[in-house]
Amino acid sequence: MTALLSFLSGNPALLGMLASVIAALGWGFHQRLAGARAQRARQTEAEAAARALADQIDNDIGALPAGAVKKELKSWAKD
Numbered sequence: 001m002t003a004l005l006s007f008l009s010g011n012p013a014l015l016g017m018l019a020s021v022i023a024a025l026g027w028g029f030h031q032r033l034a035g036a037r038a039q040r041a042r043q044t045e046a047e048a049a050a051r052a053l054a055d056q057i058d059n060d061i062g063a064l065p066a067g068a069v070k071k072e073l074k075s076w077a078k079d
Contacts, residue, residue: 008014061069 008018064072
């Protein structure tokens with residue numbers, strides 16, 4: 001084991017390649033996490049927009065008189 005470690009640490013080409021592989025893996029992992037964060041942010045924004053629209057519809061329906069609500073619901077019901 002000691003011989004292997006001394007060979008790796010004594011060979012600058014192998015040490016450089018190993019460092020490049022580790023750096024590439026670290027960069028890839030960072031990019032994957034950044035993509036996941038961006039997707040969660042987009043999803044949160046979409047959910048907030050949908051919630052705002054639902055709240056606006058609820059407010060509009062709440063402002064209608066009962067007769068108008070029944071009439072509107074009848075247009076959506078199957079006969």
